[in-house]
Amino acid sequence: MARSSAITLLSLALAGCSDAEQVNPLGVIAPPADAGPDVEAPEDAGPDAEPPPQDDAGAPKRTISQRNPFGNVAETENLLWDGDFEWTSPFSDQYGWLSGPPLSYAFSGVRIGAECHSGIKCAAVKKKGNLAAIGVAVVGSKLDASCWAHVKKGTCDLVKASIISIEQGGEPSAPVTAEQTQPGADGWCHYESVIPARTSKPYFLITNQTGDEILIDDAILKKAPPSTALSVKYLAPTSEDLAAVAQARIEILALRGPHDAPPSPAQRAFETWRGRQ
Amino acid sequence: MLRGRFPGSRSIGAAVLFAAVGASAPARAGSFTDDGTFQFDPRAVARLGFEEAAPDDAGPGSAPDDHALEGGHVINVPKFQGIDLPVTLPQARATYRVSAWIRGAEATVSFELTYSQHKDEVAALYPTGRITSDGWVEVANDHLRVDGPRLKSASVGLFSSDGAVVDAVEIVPDGDATSLPAVPNAPCTGADDPSSCGVEQVCVWSSCRNVGGWVPAIPSDRANVTDYLENRLKFLFGPYLERTQDLPAVLVATDSMRHATDRYTFWNGFLTAVRKLHDGHTTTSGLADFVVQNPRPLAICFLEGDADLTHAAAAKDVDYLDVLVSHTGADHNLGLHPGDRLVRVDGQHPIAWMRALIDVNWSQPGISNHSTFAELSSTLQRMISRYAQTIQVIRCDAATSTCGAPETIEIGSLPEDAPGTPFDGVTCDNRPIRHLAGAPKNHATGDAVYSGLVMEANPGEKIYGLEWESLYTTNGSDGVAPDLHAAVSAWTADATGVILDHRTGFGGTILAPEILWNFSVLSHPNDLYVDRIFASEEQPDPAAAQARFQAALSGPLVQYAGSGSPNTDVPVALLLTEDVSASDWLPQGMKGSPSVRLFAPFQTNGGFSTRYAFGYWLGLGYIAAVGDDILPDGTTHNGRGVQPDQVVLPKQSDLLIGKDTVFEAGLSWVRAWKKP
Numbered sequence: 001m002a003r004s005s006a007i008t009l010l011s012l013a014l015a016g017c018s019d020a021e022q023v024n025p026l027g028v029i030a031p032p033a034d035a036g037p038d039v040e041a042p043e044d045a046g047p048d049a050e051p052p053p054q055d056d057a058g059a060p061k062r063t064i065s066q067r068n069p070f071g072n073v074a075e076t077e078n079l080l081w082d083g084d085f086e087w088t089s090p091f092s093d094q095y096g097w098l099s100g101p102p103l104s105y106a107f108s109g110v111r112i113g114a115e116c117h118s119g120i121k122c123a124a125v126k127k128k129g130n131l132a133a134i135g136v137a138v139v140g141s142k143l144d145a146s147c148w149a150h151v152k153k154g155t156c157d158l159v160k161a162s163i164i165s166i167e168q169g170g171e172p173s174a175p176v177t178a179e180q181t182q183p184g185a186d187g188w189c190h191y192e193s194v195i196p197a198r199t200s201k202p203y204f205l206i207t208n209q210t211g212d213e214i215l216i217d218d219a220i221l222k223k224a225p226p227s228t229a230l231s232v233k234y235l236a237p238t239s240e241d242l243a244a245v246a247q248a249r250i251e252i253l254a255l256r257g258p259h260d261a262p263p264s265p266a267q268r269a270f271e272t273w274r275g276r277q
Numbered sequence: 278m279l280r281g282r283f284p285g286s287r288s289i290g291a292a293v294l295f296a297a298v299g300a301s302a303p304a305r306a307g308s309f310t311d312d313g314t315f316q317f318d319p320r321a322v323a324r325l326g327f328e329e330a331a332p333d334d335a336g337p338g339s340a341p342d343d344h345a346l347e348g349g350h351v352i353n354v355p356k357f358q359g360i361d362l363p364v365t366l367p368q369a370r371a372t373y374r375v376s377a378w379i380r381g382a383e384a385t386v387s388f389e390l391t392y393s394q395h396k397d398e399v400a401a402l403y404p405t406g407r408i409t410s411d412g413w414v415e416v417a418n419d420h421l422r423v424d425g426p427r428l429k430s431a432s433v434g435l436f437s438s439d440g441a442v443v444d445a446v447e448i449v450p451d452g453d454a455t456s457l458p459a460v461p462n463a464p465c466t467g468a469d470d471p472s473s474c475g476v477e478q479v480c481v482w483s484s485c486r487n488v489g490g491w492v493p494a495i496p497s498d499r500a501n502v503t504d505y506l507e508n509r510l511k512f513l514f515g516p517y518l519e520r521t522q523d524l525p526a527v528l529v530a531t532d533s534m535r536h537a538t539d540r541y542t543f544w545n546g547f548l549t550a551v552r553k554l555h556d557g558h559t560t561t562s563g564l565a566d567f568v569v570q571n572p573r574p575l576a577i578c579f580l581e582g583d584a585d586l587t588h589a590a591a592a593k594d595v596d597y598l599d600v601l602v603s604h605t606g607a608d609h610n611l612g613l614h615p616g617d618r619l620v621r622v623d624g625q626h627p628i629a630w631m632r633a634l635i636d637v638n639w640s641q642p643g644i645s646n647h648s649t650f651a652e653l654s655s656t657l658q659r660m661i662s663r664y665a666q667t668i669q670v671i672r673c674d675a676a677t678s679t680c681g682a683p684e685t686i687e688i689g690s691l692p693e694d695a696p697g698t699p700f701d702g703v704t705c706d707n708r709p710i711r712h713l714a715g716a717p718k719n720h721a722t723g724d725a726v727y728s729g730l731v732m733e734a735n736p737g738e739k740i741y742g743l744e745w746e747s748l749y750t751t752n753g754s755d756g757v758a759p760d761l762h763a764a765v766s767a768w769t770a771d772a773t774g775v776i777l778d779h780r781t782g783f784g785g786t787i788l789a790p791e792i793l794w795n796f797s798v799l800s801h802p803n804d805l806y807v808d809r810i811f812a813s814e815e816q817p818d819p820a821a822a823q824a825r826f827q828a829a830l831s832g833p834l835v836q837y838a839g840s841g842s843p844n845t846d847v848p849v850a851l852l853l854t855e856d857v858s859a860s861d862w863l864p865q866g867m868k869g870s871p872s873v874r875l876f877a878p879f880q881t882n883g884g885f886s887t888r889y890a891f892g893y894w895l896g897l898g899y900i901a902a903v904g905d906d907i908l909p910d911g912t913t914h915n916g917r918g919v920q921p922d923q924v925v926l927p928k929q930s931d932l933l934i935g936k937d938t939v940f941e942a943g944l945s946w947v948r949a950w951k952k953p
Contacts (some may be wrong), residue, residue, distance in 0.1 A: 019665045063413045069404040070496055076504035080306030081513055081889060081908055088382065089892025096889050110779035112383055113414045120404045121383070133331075134889070136901075138510055168832050201810045257806045257836070258858040258887045260784035261749055262557075265921055266357065266438035270385070270895075273359035273436060274567045275911055 009233055052223060071119030075220050079143070080135040083219035085110060086163055091270075096133040098125065105259065111215060111227040117148040117188055122217035125208045132164075132248060133204035138223045138246035142230065144157040145176045146192035147219035150191070153212035155181050156189030160207040160241055163221070166249045170200035173245050177233050193232040194224045203252060207244045221243060306376055306405075306417065307347075307447055313409070315347045315378075318449045322373070323364040325433070325446035327352045329938055346378045347445040356440040361775060362433040364448060369427040370461060372452030373585070375433065376417035377402060378409075380440035387564060388414050390423060390491065391430045392462065394696050395570035400490025401563075401896030416894070419451055421490045424461035434568070436895075438862050462486065462680055466689060467623050467666035468637055477541045479637050481663055485644035488522075491563050492544035492897060495537065506547050507531040509556055512621060512812035515886055515904040516556055516645065518916030521816050523555045542898060545636075546553045553637050556915070557645040557652075557884025558902035559855040564895055566640050571662055572693035576606025577613055578705035578720070579627070579657045580854070580876060582652065582927035582938070584618045587671045587680045591620045597628040598878070600654060601929050603709045604720065606701035611686055613670060615709055616933030620683050621669040627654055634664060639897075645883035645916045651855035652882070655705040655781070661688060675933050706746070707780040707854035709927065710937040713742050722746045722781070726727040726760035728767070731776055739771050744778045748859040750787030751790070756785065761792040768796060768847060774947030777851045778940065782860025784884070788803075790863040797849045798839030798870040804862075804885070804914065805829050805907040806836065815914065823911025838866030845872040848870060848950040850943030853877035854920065857884035864919040872950075876943045879925045880918030 011236060045243045073082030081096025082088065094105040109124040116122035125131055137143060149159040156178035163174045174195035204221055210215045237245075263271070307317045327339035342351040354360055366373070370582045375388040391803045402416035423431070435443055458475040465473035465480035474480050477489030480894045496502040511526055514520065530550035537543035548561040564878035584591070584599035592601060602617040622630040631653040635641050642652035661668060673680035694700070709718065713727045724747045730740040745763055750756035752763040753876065758863040766776050777793065805826050817825070829835050851864055854877055861881050867873040885906035906914040923942060931938040 058312075060311070060313040062309075062409045062413075064309050064409050065314070066408060067404075067406045067408055068498070069406040069493070070502050070505075072499075073498065073501040073505040076501055077508055077512075079506070079512060081509065082891060085892035088891055089890060089898055091895065091898065092890035093891055094887065094889050095891070110383060110439075113380070113408045113412045114410050115412065120406070120408070136809055136814075138811060139811050172394065182538075199810075201808050256808065256834070257787050258784055258862060258885075259786055260858045260887070262747065267469070269357035269438070270359070270436055270567060275570075 006267065012229065018135055025176050031040070031236055034231065065114070067119055071121070072218050072220070075222060077222050079138070079221040079223070080133045080219055083133060083221070084119045084217065085123050086119045088121060090253055090266035091264055093264050094259055096134050098249060098252065099105045099123070099133070100130050101128070101240065103130065103132055103245065103248055103255070105255065115150070115215060117150070117215075117217035119218075122215050123212045124216050125216055127208060127210070130205065130207040130248065132206070132252060134223070135202050135204060135221045137199075137202050140197050140228070142194055142197055142224040142228060143202070143221055144192070144194050144224040145174070145221050147176065147204070147206065148217045149189050149191065149206070150215035151183045151189055151210055152187065152214070154210040156183055158210040159189065159191070159214055160193045160209060160244065162245065163246065164205045165198065165200035165207070166203065166246055166252045166261070167200045171196070175235060176204070176231050194228050194230050195232045196230060203248075204246065205248050209240065222236050231260070258269060281543050281871045290873060291772070293905045306374065306415070307445055315348065315445055317445070317447050317943060321447040321449045322367055323377075323446075323448040323590050323881045325362060325364070326350065342442065344411050345444055347421040351363065351444040352435070354435045354437040354441045354443055357438060359434060359436040359509070362435065362446065364431050364433060365506065365843060366423055366425060366428060366431050366448065367375070368428070370426070370454035370457050371450050372420045372910060374401060374417060374419040374449045374451045375400065375421055376449075377433070377446040378413045378444050380412045380416050380442040380444070382437055383733055383894065384435055384437040384441035385564070385769065386441060386443070387434040387568060388418065388421055389432050389434055392424065392427050392876040393429070393572060393693060393770065393907070395464075395572045395693070396568055398487055398490070399565050399568040401894065403493040403894050403896055406901070418490050419494065419834070420456065422457050422461060422487045424457065427530065435544065458485070458653035458818055466808065467552050468634055468664035468886055470666070476539050480571035481569070483666065487538050488541050488565070490748070491565055492540050493810070493893070495540050495543045500868065503531060503534040507550070509902070510550060510554065513809060513901070514554055514559070514901065515809045515902050517816040517913045519554055519556050519645065522647065522916070526553045548639060548897065548899060549636055551901065552641050554643070554645045555645070555647065555889045556902045557882040558886050558888035558900060559643045560641070560900050561639050562640045562898045564897070571659070573662050573691045574609055574689070574694065574702065575611070575658050575662050576609040576701055576703050577658055578603040578605065578653050580707050580709070580927055581620055581654050582929065582932070584929045585939070586673060586678065586929045586933070587618050590671055591607040591618070591683055594626045594652070595625050597650070598926065600627045600657070601927060601932055603705065603927070603932065604703060606703045606719070608699065608701050613672065613899040614675070615935070616673050616675065618673070619657070619668060619681070620673040621670055622665050623667060627657055630656065630665070631660060634660060638664070641744045646880060646918045649879045649882070649918065651707065651879075654835060655707060655855055658705055673929070673933050675787045678723060678933055700845065702819060708778060708937070709932055710743070710935065710940070712776075712778065712937070712940055713744050716744055724749070724757065726757050726764070731944065733940075738773060738775045738948070738951070740776065740944070740951065741768050742778060746779070746783050748782065748789035748863065750786055750788045753788040757789055758792060761789060762816050762859065765792060765796045769844060770848050773951035775847060775849045776940070776943050776947060777849060779852040779856065779860060779863060779937070780852050782856035784856070784858025784860045786859055787862060790838070790859055790866055793800055793863065794838040794866045795843065797843050797845065797872050798867055799845070800837055800839040800841055802830060802909060803836045803838040803866050805834060806885075806904060808904045808908055819911035819948065821911070822913065823909070826907050826909055826911065839870070843872070845870070845874060846946045848952070849873045850947050851875050852943050853881055854939070855882070857882045861885055861919065865914070868919055874923060874946055875919065875921045876923050876925050876939055876946075878924065878939070879922035880920050883914065883916050883918035
């Protein structure tokens, strides 16, 4: 029997990104008997921690890594419904993210596995597409907003992220800016800003202006410690930026109120297959 | 070596290897060599590598794939299609780890067991966190109990809503007979049976079913997962009144997750917490609801009413309305008829019994107000079969309008249906009788809208009716909108009165009520829907809420109901019983209009919100309300239903003779006030 690659896995995990995500021990999820004290688990191996499969003799066919199957739950106080996309469901007709344009509850493009940054799931955003995460603010508190985007074409700043309000008289949009211009070696860009307290409902709007599909993952909106300095950079928005935010406001406003759709086509297909009684 | 087969006995070319069951050593999943080659666990009792090519005929099958995880083939799961992969397991009592690898998109992978003539148990496979650099994601569940000697069949089910690729399915023993209860699926006497079932078992359809496989393992970072999930409810659940009244009990339920010693208790703790939010939009679900088959379906619909013929035989409950048979199917009805009374379920009033299921019933309906239970009554049909051991009924004779003594029926000893048994099922819609030509005999209205002259009136009276349940339209032109517009056009032409029979309403969007409001209601500011803004937001002070409403009047957010020139000379009777969301807004917008009268046994649900839905790999899911609604007087509306103008309880004496009490009340009022 060949040796397991567990050692490789562990070393990759320990060398991984600085993600705060905690994961289960390698291999199987802890069995039910393991219900005792919590385990301090190794960190996520991070995205693309291994090279892609190669056909060259001697090169590995594939490498294996470990993710937290529940995503970045270390951010227990994330103010977004599902920033890491782990609870997206094909049966859901209305979810904690909107996708567009036009922004609507029809949410598709969920990706799984190693191409995602954290957890198992992430979301693809087509060229000129956008996403908006739904969340809440904290009274009188600065907010720390962040997310990851995988960029194939262009620079990180072509992914426009901001915290917006849809209310009349709400605060201006607060950009969530890239920490670097060029994507990392793994193609991922990190965006983060500490923004002033909001008095209106926050939506985390992400618009793809890169010219190719992008992936979005691990969006976080959380209360920032009072001592944290604001880091938001109010760059002069382009006309395209302004138009995108204005249009998003209109589209989100149109979605207010009750919306109880019939079962989704996926659910109906599943029920038909299973002959639900 | 045997082959698994698709439905229709088409070979799938799956290599299924059988081996002796090992001892109860910890399971080892398939592993990888240093070069990344996958290897099945040598102790696997079933391995599906899909290495044999599928036949040429169409349909899902194994296919060559350069990036197969194991060997050179995979199985493709087409979009919206399901595939059953039969597997044969050793005839021993044991537990197993079942795993598969998926690629490309989320796929539901289930492990399904049949001990009778039906699917009896199911486990959902969840991601373990193990992934490969070429896109494969492992899903698994472990310690799944199998009573080999009794097992008739086992299968692995695959479904994908996007189209996915699956490979390397394997079943590895991870426990022996000592991991199962002494009697693996012991008989039991209902949901409140205190002793028959063991850990990770629930009494369903009179036997202790294993439910450990419904859920993932307890996460090793359980504190984080618990805090994270708890905070979804604390930070983001919207309705104010329920937050005040119900959140304390919710937090007790989530706290149970911190101390749970088995996986079912852990995850059911979260789902119970969601259910305890006590909200019409807020519910939970699980894979078992879709897969495990009801061996003893019933075709009996119940509703709440006044058992005016039988209070001497069984006194009225001080807390709850009487429960009566509304309508039945031609079979599977226990010999019950409309007007018969359901007195008790497992010794309790039926509503009290249903309410007590909240800790175990993942499909328990939510109700926003705290005093009505129509949603529970209409669900009794399914829940009695699933969770009850006995019911007590009183049968009545329509010819003499007399009733007998209370009689006990053993639900647990009813024979199970053989496959293919005819079943004349009925949908429970709170309408004992349908009143429009063409309305479905089985009461299954679905998304349809039925309209026309009511059959109980002379055609020359021009009294129109509408029977429908959905208010879903995305733009005012699709969904139910064309039918509603057509009905309104007919009423405008020559109606002397209208009866809107919305006794079951599943909501939709505001655009549909607007069509009906515009016909009969003078335009007025109705309400202000408010999304939750802050994590710590609680019940607003009425004066502050009223000021918020007043301020909003100058903007686009206040919802107006009605039109500038409604048809107020046409009386409209709106019949209500069970509703939520836009179906709550409908009566709210009509309430107070001089030409409209609301007829119902009690207030509406009070589900004035919208909701978001979440699922974890289709194995478990929840839906939560996210907002609330402010009325012009500054009160918040979620949790407070719309009161009827005329309280009408379905009477036992009416049901017995084929009379629909609520409808007749509406018809009588419309006739009295009909347009000349």
